[in-house]
Amino acid sequence: MAKINIKINNIPLEVEEGMTILQAAKLIQVDIPHLCYHPDQSVRGHCRVCSVEVVGGRKLMPACATKVWEGMEVFTNTKKVYDTQKLLLEMILANHKQECLTCQRNGNCELQNLSKRFNLTSPKLPNVVEKLPVENNATCIVRDLSKCVKCGRCAKACREFQGIEAISYTGRSSHFKVMSAFGENLEKTDCILCGQCTAACPVGALVEKDDTDKVYEALQDPTKHVIVQVAPAVRVALGDAFGMEKASIVTSKMVTALRRLGFDQVFDTNFAADVTIMEEGTELLDRVQNGGTLPMITSCSPGWINFMEKHYPDQLAHLSTTKSPQQIFGALSKTYYPKVSGIDAKDIVTVSIMPCTAKKYEAARPEMGRDGMKDVDIVLTTRELSRMIATAGFDFAELPDDDFDAPMGIGTGAGAIFGATGGVMEAALRTVYEVATGKELVKVEFNDVRGYEGIKESEVDLNGTKVRIAVAHGLKNARVIMDAVRAGKCDYTFIEIMACPGGCIGGGGQPIKTTVDIKKMRMDALYDIDESLPLRKSHENPQVKEVYDNFLGKPCGHLSHDLLHTTYQKVDKKYTF
Amino acid sequence: MMRDEKGMMTPELRAEIDAILTASGNDGSKLVGILLDIQDIIPMHYIPEEVAYYLAEKLNVKVSNVYDVISFYASLYDRPRGQYPIQMCESIVCGVNDNGFVFATLQEMLGIGLNEATADGKYYLECVPCFGACDVAPAVRVNGKVYGHLNSREKIEAMLAELV
Numbered sequence: 001m002a003k004i005n006i007k008i009n010n011i012p013l014e015v016e017e018g019m020t021i022l023q024a025a026k027l028i029q030v031d032i033p034h035l036c037y038h039p040d041q042s043v044r045g046h047c048r049v050c051s052v053e054v055v056g057g058r059k060l061m062p063a064c065a066t067k068v069w070e071g072m073e074v075f076t077n078t079k080k081v082y083d084t085q086k087l088l089l090e091m092i093l094a095n096h097k098q099e100c101l102t103c104q105r106n107g108n109c110e111l112q113n114l115s116k117r118f119n120l121t122s123p124k125l126p127n128v129v130e131k132l133p134v135e136n137n138a139t140c141i142v143r144d145l146s147k148c149v150k151c152g153r154c155a156k157a158c159r160e161f162q163g164i165e166a167i168s169y170t171g172r173s174s175h176f177k178v179m180s181a182f183g184e185n186l187e188k189t190d191c192i193l194c195g196q197c198t199a200a201c202p203v204g205a206l207v208e209k210d211d212t213d214k215v216y217e218a219l220q221d222p223t224k225h226v227i228v229q230v231a232p233a234v235r236v237a238l239g240d241a242f243g244m245e246k247a248s249i250v251t252s253k254m255v256t257a258l259r260r261l262g263f264d265q266v267f268d269t270n271f272a273a274d275v276t277i278m279e280e281g282t283e284l285l286d287r288v289q290n291g292g293t294l295p296m297i298t299s300c301s302p303g304w305i306n307f308m309e310k311h312y313p314d315q316l317a318h319l320s321t322t323k324s325p326q327q328i329f330g331a332l333s334k335t336y337y338p339k340v341s342g343i344d345a346k347d348i349v350t351v352s353i354m355p356c357t358a359k360k361y362e363a364a365r366p367e368m369g370r371d372g373m374k375d376v377d378i379v380l381t382t383r384e385l386s387r388m389i390a391t392a393g394f395d396f397a398e399l400p401d402d403d404f405d406a407p408m409g410i411g412t413g414a415g416a417i418f419g420a421t422g423g424v425m426e427a428a429l430r431t432v433y434e435v436a437t438g439k440e441l442v443k444v445e446f447n448d449v450r451g452y453e454g455i456k457e458s459e460v461d462l463n464g465t466k467v468r469i470a471v472a473h474g475l476k477n478a479r480v481i482m483d484a485v486r487a488g489k490c491d492y493t494f495i496e497i498m499a500c501p502g503g504c505i506g507g508g509g510q511p512i513k514t515t516v517d518i519k520k521m522r523m524d525a526l527y528d529i530d531e532s533l534p535l536r537k538s539h540e541n542p543q544v545k546e547v548y549d550n551f552l553g554k555p556c557g558h559l560s561h562d563l564l565h566t567t568y569q570k571v572d573k574k575y576t577f
Numbered sequence: 578m579m580r581d582e583k584g585m586m587t588p589e590l591r592a593e594i595d596a597i598l599t600a601s602g603n604d605g606s607k608l609v610g611i612l613l614d615i616q617d618i619i620p621m622h623y624i625p626e627e628v629a630y631y632l633a634e635k636l637n638v639k640v641s642n643v644y645d646v647i648s649f650y651a652s653l654y655d656r657p658r659g660q661y662p663i664q665m666c667e668s669i670v671c672g673v674n675d676n677g678f679v680f681a682t683l684q685e686m687l688g689i690g691l692n693e694a695t696a697d698g699k700y701y702l703e704c705v706p707c708f709g710a711c712d713v714a715p716a717v718r719v720n721g722k723v724y725g726h727l728n729s730r731e732k733i734e735a736m737l738a739e740l741v
Contacts, residue, residue, distance in 0.1 A: 168641035170648040181644035182626045182655065190639070575630040577586065 006072040021063035021074055022050055032076055033085055033114055035092070035202055036151035037064040040501075040516050041160055044152055047092070049114065051084050052076045060084055086118045094125040096203070097146035103204040104142075108512050110202035111149060138186055139364050140193045140209055140357040145177055148205040152178060154197035161501050163476035164307075166191035187361075188574055190310060192475070194303035194499045195357030195381075195508020208357050208509055212388050214378045218349040219262040226349045227265040227337070228258050229329045229408070232273065233355040233419030233504035234382045236525040240511040240518070241386035242396040247521035249529060252401035257389050259402060263351070268404045270411020272329035273418040273427070274538035275547065276300065279322040279564050280424075281432045281538075282555035284494055288467075293317040295470075295485065295492040298424050300324045302362035303499030303508075305568065307475050312482050313570030318495075321565040325418065326352050326359055327368050330375030331563040332408065336551045340407055345373060352379045355419070355507030358499070367566055381509025407543055413444075413530030414538045420523040421473035421503035422449035422456060425496040429460055429469075430537045437463040444536050450527070452502060452520055455480060457492075467493045474501040585627040593618050594628065598635055605636040608646050612653050617720070621657035621698065651705070659694040659701030661740045664718040668707035674714040679727050680704075683717075686737065700740070 001016040008025055015024045020043070025032050036047040045065035052063045055073035060081065063074075075081060093115060100106055135143040152169065155178050159165050166189040170177050180189045187193070198206045218226045239248035258266045284296050299305060299320045308316060323331065330350055338345040352359060362368065363376035380388070389396055404410070414430055417423030426446045433441045448458035449469070454477040460467045470492045472478050478497045484490040500506045502519035505526065530536060538544060552559050597614045601607045611632070616622055624647050633640035647653045665671075665680055684690060687700050694701040710716035713725020717736070724736040 165639040165641045168639070168645050170641075170645055172649050175648070181629065181640045189641075573630060575586075575627045577591075577631055577634060 004068060004070040006068050006070075006074065008074045009077055015068055017068070019068050021052060021054075021061070021066050021068060021072075024068050025063065025074070025076060030076055032063045033089075033117065034064055035110060035114065035149060036153065038153050038156070038200060041153065041156045041200075044156070046150060046152055047088070049085055049088050049092075051081065051088070053078050053081050086120070089114055089118055089120060090123050090125050092149050093120065093123055094127055095129050096127075096149060097129050097131075097144065098127060099147075103147070104207045104210060105204035105512075109204060112203075135185060136209070138193075138209065140360045141186055141191075141195060141198060142207050142209050143179075143186065144205055144207075145179060147203050148178055149203055150176055150178060151202060153200040153202065154178060154206050157196040157200040158191075161196050161474050161476065162192070162194060162499070163479055164190050164192060167197065184574070190573075192303045192306035192310060192499065193358040193361050194306075194475075196500060197508075198357060199508050199510060199512065199514060208381050208383060209360065210384060210387075211360070211378050211380055212384050212391075215351055215380060215388070218351070218378065223347060224349045225264050225341075225343050225347050226262070226351060227267060227333060228263040228351045228353060229267045229269045229272065229326070229333075230254060230258070230353045231269045231326070231355055231359075231419065231504060232411075232416045232423075232526060232529075233507060233510070233522065234353050234385070236419070236505060236522040236529075237355060237382050237510045237514070238386060239397070240514070241383065242389075244397050246518050247525045249525050250396075251529070252403065253396060253399040255404055256399045256402040257392075257394055257396060258353075260394065260399075261388060261392060265405045266402075267329070267333075267408040268411045268415075269325050269329055269352070270415030270418070271408045271541065271543055272325040272332070273415035273424075274412055274541040274544045275328050275332070275564065276322055276325045276418075276424075277414060277427050277431050277538035278544060278548070278555040279328075279560060280320050281428050281435060283320055283322055284428065284432060285436060286556065288493065295490065295495050296320050297485075297495045297497055298428075299566075300418065300424055301497065301499045301504075302326075302356065302358035304475070304478065304497050306358060306361065306571075307478065307499060308482075309568055309571040310573070311479075312486065315482060315486055316568045316570070318485060319568055321567065323368075323564055323566050324359075324362065325415075326354060326379075327362065327375055327566070328564050329408065330363065330368065331370075332547065334370065334373055334375055335563060336547055337408065339551065345371075349377045350375065352376050353382065353385045354379055355382050355504045355510045356500070357381060357508045359509075382507075382511060383509055386511065407546065410535075410541055410543045412538055412541050413533040413536035415541075416529045416533065417526050419504040420450075420526045421498050422446075422451070422471045422496065423503060423526065424498075425449045425469060425471050425494070427538060428494070428496075431539045433460070433462060434537065434539065436465075439463075441537070449496075450523075452516070452523070469494045469496075471496045473498040473503050473506075475499055585625045586631060590618075590628075591631070594631065595635075598632075603636060605638045608632075608636070608638070608643065609650065609653075611636075612643075612647060612650075616653060620660060622659070622662050622701075622720070623654035623657050626655075657694070657698070658703070660699045661719050662701040662703060664703055664705040664708070666707055666710065666714070666716055666718070667704040670707070670711035671715040675728065676715040679715050679717065679733065682730055682733050686733065700737075 003014050011028050032050045034050040043065045045062040050063040051060035053075040054061050132145045235251040239250040297318045333350040334345045360379040363379045369375050414427035449471045456471040505522035506519040629643045647655050710723045716725040
């Protein structure tokens with residue numbers, strides 16, 4: 001890229017051609033205010049809060065959408081710029097439901113931050129926001145369009161990351177809204193509940209459904225034995241919410257926090273991920289050997305399952321019937337755990353901490369339980385857990401270390417990497433290779449399936465049989481794969497798909513302000529965890545061996561089939577023709 | 578928001594819509610024209626939700642995009658109007674030719690207000706910008722047909738008498 005010379009606020013600097021003013025200003029430590037801009041999305045220039053003066057320009061220009069040119073002179077600090085930015089903010093505030101003190105995003109809101117930055121202590125404009133009903137009857141996502149600032153980031157996330165477009169632009173001028181077609185409830189649209197919109201929203205217009213009260217209630221009930229499982233991707237993201245270095249590995253502090261919050265046992269979803277590999281790996285080998293439906297596709301990501309049921313219902317046979325780690329843990333927590341602990345299943349409350357909004361929906365599925373009990377009772381996102389920790393007043397970064405409990409607290413490195421795109425594939429290969437070949441896998445890393453690339457392909461040699469595999473993340477990429485599968489134009493044997501970009505580390509329930517760069521750091525952190533563990537293959541997990549020896553029998557055996565496998569159903573659109 | 582019951586799509590309506598789609602080459606980029614044509618043949622002159630879903634499927638576009646277009650253009654409606662939507666011009670030439678008389682008389686004769694339909698769903702009153710009938714102002718337009726010189730009660734009655 002060619003270098004060009006520009007000046008910002010009279011400071012000369014050399015920048016790369018093609019940069020925007022917003023990006024260039026960061027090089028001289030100036031953060032131009034912005035609201036609709038999101039570093040991972042295409043630029044839209046809706047809000048104009050980033051307006052700056054360019055010498056020679058007739059009008060102010062949006063810094064997010066204007067590329068620098070040779071000799072450009074920019075001023076970000078003139079009175080005209082300041083007055084314009086401030087007036088724009090005042091107008092946005094005038095059209096925003098200001099319930100800041102009781103808003104889920106209080107203290108973590110980009111509009112609130114800008115309001116503070118511009119010292120908007122005495123707004124001159126009256127509030128004229130249209131009072132619209134809050135959509136809070138869904139399982140996962142709450143929408144309050146009166147708080148919407150029309151930045152369009154949610155719609156872009158839905159379109160650019162996922163290719164779903166369940167929400168889009170509607171109306172014009174003062175009637176402009178970002179919502180679903182005909183204002184339909186999200187769950188009844190093409191929405192697959194991944195929650196990427198809630199992670200993209202700068203304010204509190206789209207938030208996860210808060211279930212923390214249910215957890216407090218359970219924790220305070222002396223008759224209940226409350227156990228918790230934590231997904232792999234949470235431990236490399238939770239620290240972000242407490243201002244720690246991005247992607248810090250906070251596993252042992254997190255365990256301490258959960259114990260001090262009052263959970264009776266703190267378990268690890270990584271254990272269940274290892275069980276998943278035993279089941280899914282066995283299922284794969286069975287399909288290969290006995291002519292089952294191939295390619296087999298992973299089923300850990302509930303957003304992905306929703307996508308298949310809604311968008312590719314004719315292809316459901318490709319999905320592995322193995323439940324997700326969350327639900328495998330749930331099923332064992334109400335069957336195996338009561339057996340070994342002597343606690344009645346009816347008295348057990350199973351809580352999950354997940355990076356994901358769709359996990360709430362998964363846990364609420366009617367087939368995910370037995371005898372009138374749900375396998376997983378309550379699902380909290382990483383964000384909800386961070387709020388509980390904040391409420392408790394813990395100085396999270398300074399908490400001492402602690403370890404998960406037995407008998408469902410040991411996870412291998414294979415379980416840990418489930419949180420990154422490609423991780424389930426790699427974990428499965430480590431086990432499948434050894435089972436299929438009977439040989440020891442010396443080099444456990446499968447670098448071809450690692451990294452942030454949208455679709456990754458590779459080939460594995462299993463005792464002379466070449467097996468083609470593919471990994472995709474983000475449903476836009478998944479669609480490319482599924483169209484090939486539907487057309488019979490692919491020779492893959494095994495495919496891993498995660499709904500969210502980056503996999504669970506980029507889940508819709510992760511801390512606000514997750515960017516691609518941060519996701520990559522979280523991926524690295526998960527691989528670091530994997531490398532640091534003594535056991536890196538699921539089938540070597542001693543607790544997994546124990547659960548099979550003393551309870552389940554063999555993988556994909558009768559009891560496994562009953563507890564750890566599920567079925568999928570076509571979900572019709574609102575109208576079918 | 579208006580909700581539709583399923584079953585709006587009769588085989589006859591579907592055949593008519595399919596004909597419109599075929600005439601436009603099943604081209605999703607011609608959505609505005611397609612929607613206007615369909616709105617003309619729907620008895621209550623709007624785009625029912627079920628029809629929007631049908632178009633999304635046939636044209637391979639997202640239903641949210643179809644709704645984006647319907648809600649963006651003032652001439653497209655997402656809720657039932659009437660068998661005869663009476664579009665009263667509110668622009669300046671009709672204004673200086675006393676369109677206020679037309680508004681008031683129609684509201685009084687039909688017993689409805691602006692953006693309301695008569696109980697039988699037959700008539701619907703709405704204001705629109707100029708549709709180019711200034712030479713015969715004050716004017717209204719009903720399902721594409723212009724009725725001009727509406728400067729007396731008799732002329733308005735005669736206009737309504739045509740709408741049966």
